[in-house]
Amino acid sequence: MSERSARTGYAVNPLNRVANLRDHTEDFARWQASPSAKMIVLVGENVLLKRGASGIEAYFAFSEADVFEGREEIVFLGLDGDTPVFGGAYPAGIAERLASNDHYTVSDARTLALEGLLPAETLGPLAEAKALLHWHRRHRFCAACGGETNVSSAGWKRICSACGAEHFPRTDPVVIMMAVKGERCVLGRQARFAPGMYSCLAGFVEPGETIEDAVRREIFEEAGIRTGQVRYLASQPWPFPSSLMIGALAEARDETLNVDTEELEDARWFSRDEVKSMLEGSHPDGLTAPKPFAIAHAIMRAWAIDGELP
Numbered sequence: 464m465s466e467r468s469a470r471t472g473y474a475v476n477p478l479n480r481v482a483n484l485r486d487h488t489e490d491f492a493r494w495q496a497s498p499s500a501k502m503i504v505l506v507g508e509n510v511l512l513k514r515g516a517s518g519i520e521a522y523f524a525f526s527e528a529d530v531f532e533g534r535e536e537i538v539f540l541g542l543d544g545d546t547p548v549f550g551g552a553y554p555a556g557i558a559e560r561l562a563s564n565d566h567y568t569v570s571d572a573r574t575l576a577l578e579g580l581l582p583a584e585t586l587g588p589l590a591e592a593k594a595l596l597h598w599h600r601r602h603r604f605c606a607a608c609g610g611e612t613n614v615s616s617a618g619w620k621r622i623c624s625a626c627g628a629e630h631f632p633r634t635d636p637v638v639i640m641m642a643v644k645g646e647r648c649v650l651g652r653q654a655r656f657a658p659g660m661y662s663c664l665a666g667f668v669e670p671g672e673t674i675e676d677a678v679r680r681e682i683f684e685e686a687g688i689r690t691g692q693v694r695y696l697a698s699q700p701w702p703f704p705s706s707l708m709i710g711a712l713a714e715a716r717d718e719t720l721n722v723d724t725e726e727l728e729d730a731r732w733f734s735r736d737e738v739k740s741m742l743e744g745s746h747p748d749g750l751t752a753p754k755p756f757a758i759a760h761a762i763m764r765a766w767a768i769d770g771e772l773p
């Protein structure tokens with residue numbers, strides 16, 4: 464797939480979600496009973512993996528997952544061909560109990576993407592499971608009346624047992640972008656970043672705001688640069704816990720930065736050649752870009768190498 468979004472981590476998801484069948488309880492029961500059904504197993508916020516002859520695997524047969532106790536939730540992710548695929552949430556304590564067992568290992572979703580430990584087409588369903596199961600954990604009670612909620616629609620809805628309100632899984636939009644002017648662009652770094660790494664600026668889209676306005680506001684708040692034209696480039700599911708990163712370029716109208724040091728440790732202008740060398744890992748001062756699984760990498764590449772403009 465040549466689509467820019469599809470080249471980011473967590474973006475490739477081959478599952479047919481068959482959303483129109485989620486309310487068919489007989490299908491849900493049949494899928495769960497299928498001998499071929501498979502499950503991504505989350506233990507708290509982490510992912511449980513099997514060690515196989517060909518490396519690590521994220522999918523468990525139901526018979527394999529049944530040995531773990533205390534399943535908190537099960538959700539239907541979709542069909543992989545004819546194979547029903549589920550996500551299961553288990554207590555974090557299982558990871559500690561299995562730590563000394565050579566058949567299993569535990570990792571976090573970020574490391575799995577960063578280190579390329581799973582096929583790209585597994586990271587998409589993994590992100591789907593992680594975001595959806597996190598939502599269930601945080602929505603046991605009704606936001607309208609405080610009553611207990613129950614799972615419905617194969618894991619895609621919760622209904623309040625007291626007032627009947629229906630609650631649906633959330634995705635939180637985040638804009639991530641680069642202000643550019645001629646041959647230069649603005650990148651910043653947070654104190655928690657690896658030393659020498661610079662990335663795109665980012666922030667949550669607020670209620671009542673377009674993507675374009677969010678891009679312009681965030682760049683102004685964090686770097687003090689006013690921007691005009693904004694162009695969408697790509698998006699990336701980001702299951703930490705349930706964001707959608709929306710990548711864009713913005714046309715800078717100012718030269719002088721005024722960096723918000725509460726948010727950023729530093730931000731500055733970079734030349735196109737510098738960004739290219741950061742992407743290639745050959746910057747003379749050792750500065751680096753985020754890894755290719757991150758949409759920030761795709762945005763930097765789109766401008767510096769592919770010649771995209773706002």
Ligand SMILES: [Zn+2]
Pocket residue numbers: 605606607608609610623624625626627628
């Ligand atoms: Zn309620």
